[in-house]
Amino acid sequence: MSAMRRVAGILWPSFLVACGMEVLVFALVDPIHSYCGADALHMSRQGIYTVSFFVFWLMAAASSACTTLLALPSDKEPAR
Template structure:
């Protein structure tokens, strides 16, 4: 994949993950998170980091799908060009 395509995927995904991180953790305290009835055994920073990377991966998938769906048919049918 071209560098431009990667940046078209990663940069908007990064911005969306940053905004989602701000929004979610403005409303949710990582210290109060529970999983299956037990407290999550991670530090606040670890929860922030895991949340950011989870949001980033979801946004990367969305951006990649958008880029794939906007490709012209000629580019899809003739990938060697």
């Protein structure tokens, strides 16, 4: 598998997971009414949504990258 396909295989599914997490979390939580440190940064509701999306995306991408790393063939594994 080429490096570009591997990167796309990590980022695209993690993007979709981040979209779903954003919808699930913020359907239940209003970021302005909960303390998340945004008051100290003077962030708007949209800013909190944006930062949260990228945090969700980073977490999902890390998970996908670990899965991809574990799925790579071992050097000791015989070739098929």
